[in-house]
Amino acid sequence: MKRIALLGATGSIGRQAIEVIDANPELELVAATSGSHPIEGLAPLTQSGGDPTELLDRAQPDVVLNAVVGFAGLIPTMWALEHGVTLALANKESLVAAGRLALEARARGKGDLIPVDSEHSALFQCALHGEPESIVLTASGGPFRGLTADELGSVTPDEALAHPTWTMGPKITIDSATLANKGLEVIEAHFLFGVPYDRIEVVIHPPSIVHGLVRFRDSAVIAHLGNPDMRVPISYALTYPDRVPTPVPPLELRTLEFHEPDLDTFRMLPLAREAGERGGTFPCAYNAANEVAVQAFLERRIGFLDIAGAVEDVLDRVDGSPARDLAELVEADRRARELVPVA
Numbered sequence: 001m002k003r004i005a006l007l008g009a010t011g012s013i014g015r016q017a018i019e020v021i022d023a024n025p026e027l028e029l030v031a032a033t034s035g036s037h038p039i040e041g042l043a044p045l046t047q048s049g050g051d052p053t054e055l056l057d058r059a060q061p062d063v064v065l066n067a068v069v070g071f072a073g074l075i076p077t078m079w080a081l082e083h084g085v086t087l088a089l090a091n092k093e094s095l096v097a098a099g100r101l102a103l104e105a106r107a108r109g110k111g112d113l114i115p116v117d118s119e120h121s122a123l124f125q126c127a128l129h130g131e132p133e134s135i136v137l138t139a140s141g142g143p144f145r146g147l148t149a150d151e152l153g154s155v156t157p158d159e160a161l162a163h164p165t166w167t168m169g170p171k172i173t174i175d176s177a178t179l180a181n182k183g184l185e186v187i188e189a190h191f192l193f194g195v196p197y198d199r200i201e202v203v204i205h206p207p208s209i210v211h212g213l214v215r216f217r218d219s220a221v222i223a224h225l226g227n228p229d230m231r232v233p234i235s236y237a238l239t240y241p242d243r244v245p246t247p248v249p250p251l252e253l254r255t256l257e258f259h260e261p262d263l264d265t266f267r268m269l270p271l272a273r274e275a276g277e278r279g280g281t282f283p284c285a286y287n288a289a290n291e292v293a294v295q296a297f298l299e300r301r302i303g304f305l306d307i308a309g310a311v312e313d314v315l316d317r318v319d320g321s322p323a324r325d326l327a328e329l330v331e332a333d334r335r336a337r338e339l340v341p342v343a
Helices: 012-023 053-059 070-083 092-098 100-109 118-127 170-178 180-193 231-239 268-278 282-298 306-317 326-339
Strands: 002-007 027-034 045-048 063-066 086-089 113-115 134-139 200-204 210-215 221-225
Touching: 002 012, 002 053, 002 231, 012 027, 012 231, 027 053, 045 053, 053 070, 063 070, 063 231, 070 086, 070 092, 070 100, 070 282, 070 326, 086 092, 086 231, 092 100, 092 180, 092 282, 092 326, 100 180, 113 118, 113 180, 113 231, 118 134, 118 180, 118 210, 118 221, 118 231, 134 180, 170 180, 170 282, 170 306, 180 200, 180 268, 180 282, 268 282, 268 306, 282 306, 282 326, 306 326
Parallel strands: 002 027, 002 063, 027 045, 063 086, 086 113, 134 200
Antiparallel strands: 134 210, 210 221
16 A cells, blocks of 8 residues: 655645545555645645645655646755655756756655656656656647747737646646747756766647657667556556556547747747756756746736746846755755746
8 A cells, every 4th residue: 555645635636646546555545735725624734825744754654646837846855855755746947947856855765656647657657767868748739730920929828828738737737838848847857867968859739749759879769659648657657567457548549740849939949958058056047937927827917928028027137046955055045936027
């Protein structure tokens, strides 16, 4: 029996995780948290809001599924890594922001880190076949694939939230529309797999059937295919190294298409790569500025294209000095948020 602590139980990933846990008698939900929604009765130990570390100390889980949205997921990520508890990570922002600090904590704790993002779960599974020479992340292109900057100037939050293939929370859906999500995934992949940025490719794959590809030194390429359903990578992370049945329909094979991303229009992707290559706390600043700008867009205080402009402005203004500890990283996040030029 695996004891699961679910952080972010009322979000999209959290709700699907509950389905997976309820369907598997070998999984037990022993603790759950939410941002603000009441969740009494969901698990023996529950908490709404606040620092979840005391809850985790009491629960003593075997697996922490971190589905918290944004930088707020950093603290439980570090708790799991430091304690050697298996971390099923759906909160990419914490690894993007913490980077080296998170890897050092993992080395001390010696626990498993299993990515839950569909793309990184796919890459993780493909990489089990050998050391990657390079990796390929796929992106659906979001609801605005093929549009020009002029056409994007007046799009609304409702239009940006209409993702063509995935059902996700609002923040990640906007990130998918701007390609910031793929930018965050580039940085996450760098830290997860130790692959240099110049060996991380991004391609547009509209049907979201191929979730990731790994190239090997013998020129072989291994790809992971499946229907776009988050219950599959959630189930894999919670039951690793085993595989158990899911209710997801079998994949019907079809013609696959891939395109180069439009980096001039969707600037959040190259900005993320630039932040990652510059290192230090630039990825943290990128993530922080994006979180603030996305919220401003959802509240209709800025336009869609202003998100990239705001993030670029912050990256130009921060010094990006490496964080020596968690306190310095939190301070870098705070400074970046204060610099975002939104009303």
